[in-house]
Amino acid sequence: MNYPRYACFITLIFFAMTANAQLQARYTVKAGKYARHNTIISVPGEAQKGDVYQLYLVNGDSKTPVPVQVSNGRFVWPLGDDLQAGQRRVFELWKNGKDDAPANPDDAVTVDNSAEGFTVKRGRKPVLFYQAAIKDVPPGVDTAFRRGGFIHPAYTPGGKVLTNIQPKDHYHHYGIWNPWTDTEFEGQEVDFWNLSKKQGTVRVNFESDRNYSVSGPVWGGFLQVQDHIVFGKGGPDKTAIKEELEVSAYGATKDVQIWDYNSTMACGTGSPITLKEYRYGGGFSIRGAEEWNNENSAVLTSEGKTRKDGDMTHARWFKITGELKGGKGGILVLSSPQNFNSPQPLRVWPEKDQHGQVFAEFSPTKDKSWTLEPGKQYLQQYRVITYDGDLTAEQAEAYWNDYAHPPVVDVAPARKIKK
Known part of the structure; x- marks a missing residue:
């Protein structure tokens, strides 16, 4: 089980007692x-x-x-x-x-399970929806673009939608998700990101006994196993990476919503897999809200970079703020200092790319390859803070310090x- 970085882990010793209180x-x-x-x-x-x-x-x-x-x-x-x-x-x-x-029912975090996935709510307000079942594509689009195992919508505390899926310019973009792009597995090149190549995909493993969901007065969330599948060439498909995605959302926070996105990866067979150096893929990726463009939204990183100069830089956090239906809102993403290649490289679409649409991600292998060996586990941890209005750079830095250096x-x- 993976625990959030803000916690200080200590051993509790309980003693046998017969009296109450x-x-x-x-x-x-x-x-x-x-x-x-x-x-x-x-x-x-x-x-x-x-x-x-x-x-x-x-x-x-x-x-x-x-x-x-x-x-x-x-x-x-x-x-x-x-x-x-x-x-x-x-x-x-x-x-x-x-x-x-x-008791404060507005701070309780509940997880509603359905055939489609998990709806995480704080009180009666939605935090996010995790799509487990395969999402179909619009009519006329290649069915290779169908997949599950992603978050959309993700919401601000006020209920504004921060994510977008299956945009016409990139049908393989799915809200918040994390497939790998240029990989090598058993001598074969495999792209789990660009689904049109039909080399691989990510599938939710509904049968795993590791899956769970939790609701409660302080926190709620779920763990879902995701299999990174290599399509067989004349043979059976293989699971190259077995991933446990754990999402935990917290109540009792003021003005913002906080949730953690922790991914534990292990080899799915006795073979290693190399996540090759490539300009995007893996980590934590977000396709921004449909209405965002280069005139009504902005990206800022921990190093003071923006869409003009943020791509190919490293950062501890990035935030996206812009005009949404109902007003301004945004998302701050913190990367744990214990993550591979930390502070991690960024892929940020420049202002003129894709008609100004917003895409940003922590891309751990943007400038360094990473080989996953059988028998080992590899943890990637991120914290998400969503907000209405805006956060200053100083506020974002304070959230990162609290996350990276817990009390x-x-x-x-x-x-x-x-x-």
Whole structure:
């Protein structure tokens, strides 16, 4: 299981207790050198069946209940109000007491499963839709362009659509997606991106026992296995890459929506696959909203680059902001410093390309090849912040610092806490 980079992973030690409302641990969250805003805390821990956990913010002699979610081997809760650099905040975890955290249905994250895919919502507002089933193409378009395993729509907190699929200039563009372009597998050139070549594609694996979805008061999401398929030439198709795509969305954030997009890749056979140096492919790709063009939208990177000079540069984050139906909105994408070839190269369409339409991506192999070896796992992690209006470069940088340098969490188990 892959956990978001903002978390500080620690070991929870639980002790056998018979009385109700037993103190389990005290957590001290340290902001460190960065101010914290919209921060989510996550620590590993398993819940026993029937146990009820309650978290409290401790301030002197007062204790305020805080929503905490226990699922998928982790305890997750919102840090709450901003925490300035150098400051700390203390929480206590209790077990089998009354669950008296204030319920806020607008912050609960739910995942609705259907034959088509997963709808992730915060309260009653949509966050994103993951298309699992194969999406058909418009009449008259080559059926080779059909595929599933992508995100569209992705929304701003106010419900504005940020993505586009199957545009006439690129029928193989699918919202937010991540196929690889120039690869070599068992001596064969395979392009999983340009579907018209009919060399390969990406298919959702509905039968995997790794697939799951989670809903809860603090976070919700899903994991879906995606197979990167090489079409057989006179023989059976082969899975060259087996990918676990994990998407986790969070409630209790102010003004923005935060979700993580984590991809774990492994070889699908006993053969390696080389993701060859190429100008685009893999990583995190977004085809921007249909109404965006070079007059009503803008791209900015962590290095201050734009559509004029952003292509072929490296960055820690990029953001796209523009006019949408209902007003301005955008998307900020953060790349983990632990990703391959970090800070990663960018593919950004220049202003005059494709009539000004917007496409941007982190392309890890843009200037360096990457060979995946059998028996190993390769993790690519990205955080997405969507917003209405705009974010400043300073705000984007603060989000990246919080993601790349999560707060330290010190834990004191119950036996070490003075009563």
